[in-house]
Structure formats: structure tokens, C-alpha cells
Amino acid sequence: MKDDQQAKEFLRTINGETRRLTQLINNILDFSKIEAGRKEYRFVSSDVAEVVEVVLRTYEYQLREGGFDLSTRIDHGLPMVSIDPEAISQAVVNLLNNATKYSDDIKKIEVAVWARDTDIAIEVADHGIGIPRSDQQKIFEKFYRVSTALVHNTKGSGLGLALVMHIIEGHGGQVLVDSEPGRGSRFTILIPIVKTETAPKKAGVEIRGYPVEEGSHH
Ligand SMILES: Nc1ncnc2c1ncn2[C@@H]1O[C@H](COP(=O)(O)OP(=O)(O)OP(=O)(O)O)[C@@H](O)[C@H]1O
Ligand SMILES: [Mg+2]
Numbered sequence: 001m002k003d004d005q006q007a008k009e010f011l012r013t014i015n016g017e018t019r020r021l022t023q024l025i026n027n028i029l030d031f032s033k034i035e036a037g038r039k040e041y042r043f044v045s046s047d048v049a050e051v052v053e054v055v056l057r058t059y060e061y062q063l064r065e066g067g068f069d070l071s072t073r074i075d076h077g078l079p080m081v082s083i084d085p086e087a088i089s090q091a092v093v094n095l096l097n098n099a100t101k102y103s104d105d106i107k108k109i110e111v112a113v114w115a116r117d118t119d120i121a122i123e124v125a126d127h128g129i130g131i132p133r134s135d136q137q138k139i140f141e142k143f144y145r146v147s148t149a150l151v152h153n154t155k156g157s158g159l160g161l162a163l164v165m166h167i168i169e170g171h172g173g174q175v176l177v178d179s180e181p182g183r184g185s186r187f188t189i190l191i192p193i194v195k196t197e198t199a200p201k202k203a204g205v206e207i208r209g210y211p212v213e214e215g216s217h218h
Contacts, residue, residue, distance in 0.1 A: 012065070019062065020155065023097065026090065027159045031142070034166045041084035041170045048120045048191065049074045049113045051085045055092045056111060066100055066107065073112040079193050081120055083171060088122075088191070091167045094160040095124040095187050101154050102185070103128035119173070119190040127184040136177050140165045164189070 033039040053074060063070050099109045106127035113122050131139060135146045142162040145151050164187075168175050172192050179185035 016065075023093070024157065024159075027094070027157075027163055030090065031159055031163055031166075034163070039166070039170070041087055041167075043082045043084055045080045046083050046085050046088075047078060047080055048083065048088070048122065049076055049078055051083070051088055052092055052111065052113050052122060055089050055096070059093065059096055063096075063100065063109065068100060068103070068107045068109055071108070071110050073110070073114070075114040078113070078115050078120055081191055081193055083191060084167075087167045087170070088189075091164045091189060092122060092124065094164050095189075098160060098187075099124050099126035099128070099185070101156065102126065102151070104150070106184075115193070116190070118193050120193060122189040122191070123186060125184065125186040130181040130183050130185055131177070131179040132181050136179060139177075140175070 030039060056070070056072065060070070096109070096111075103109070103126045108127050110125040111123065112125075113120065115121070129148070129150055131146060135144075138144045139146065140161050141158075143158040144162075145156060145158045165175060168189055168191070174190045176188040176190065177185070178188075
């Protein structure tokens, strides 16, 4: 009986670590492509709600395993937008990953997709440790991690949000951050509904409604 339980425990660990490593490898591969200027986005007219739902379906098990309570508010009948579904999925996975990693006791995650003026918004919110104001821009730099004990006890390389930023920049969109230490974080991806003929407008990080130009990593 005990062996059985231990075997299950091992399997869970192996499963979790395999998933983490796969995600890490995906991030590193994409990141090196981006750095080499060889990351190409394959834009196809898509329903963002559908893309996010597929991500959630594949992520559900992981959330359940971790004891998370997921609530969703996904609008349907949204206008189609020109996106790279794989890249947007990876951005959402990274936000979900962070939401789970940096949730402390309150294991509640909210995901929403809706149309907001001229954009489709994808929101991932948690009730975790939050991010100090002074770090809210730096977290988008590669390898940057907030220097608190909880963050450093959590495995990570500081690539996730840098990748999210690049992907959204490639879509001419924006990433908004709203967070308070001890209260949780809300990340919102905005994807423009009408894709202009010209190059996508410069992406930026926006902190509580104020756009911030992208930092020095260019
Ligand atoms: N939802 C969140 N709540 C609290 N802090 C966060 C959240 N998301 C990101 N952070 C902070 O921002 C830092 C950078 O996030 P990022 O996703 O880029 O890297 P990581 O999670 O540390 O590692 P990786 O994503 O490469 O596995 C994190 O180390 C953490 O300090
Ligand atoms: Mg991360």
C-alpha cells in the first residue's frame, strides 16, 4: 500500500518536472529564434476565445493537480483577429504558469477573454504574492526575477515574460500589468482587432493604464 502511494508520488514528480522542462525548452528555443531575428509568426485569422479555450483544456489537469480553482469568462462571437495561434497559446501558457507558481495560499485563477474597444483582451489573474511596483516593468526583461525568497524558491529562469512581450510585440499589441504585493497580479494581453497594413505599432508594457516604452533589451 505504502509503495503504491510512493510510486504515485514519484509519478507526479516526474510528470511535473517533465512538463516544466518541456516548457523551458520551448521557451529557450523560441527565445533564441527571436534573438537571432529568425522567429517568424504565422498569422491566420482566428477566434481568440477558441485558442484560449484549447490552452485551458490542456492546462486543466495541471491546475487540478495543483489544487487550483479556475474561473473563466470567455466571450463568444468575438471578431476574428490575425494571430499566430501557437505563439499566442505560448504567451497564455506562460501567464498561467506564472499565476500558478506565484500563487501563495489563495489558489484561485481567473481567465477572461473579451473585446475591449479596438482590441481583444486576454486576462490572467491570480491572488498570489503580487509584484512590487518598482519591479513591474523589469519583469519583462530576460532573466529578471523579483528578489524575494518565495520567488527564489520557485524554479524559473526569467524568460517567460520576455517571451510574452516579444510575441505580443510581434502582434502589434500590448501587455498590461496590475499588481500589488500580497494581493495578486493581473496580466492583460491586448491584441488589435484590425491589423493595419503598415508595420505593427510599437508594443509596450503598460502599468495601470500608463504605457511604458519597452526597455533596454533591444
Ligand atoms: N503572476 C505573478 N505573480 C507574482 N510575480 C510574478 C508573476 N509573474 C511573474 N512574476 C515575477 O516576474 C518574474 C519574471 O517572470 P518570468 O515568467 O519572466 O520568469 P520566471 O517565471 O521566473 O521563469 P520562467 O518563466 O522562465 O520559467 C518572476 O520571476 C516573478 O518574480
Ligand atoms: Mg514564468
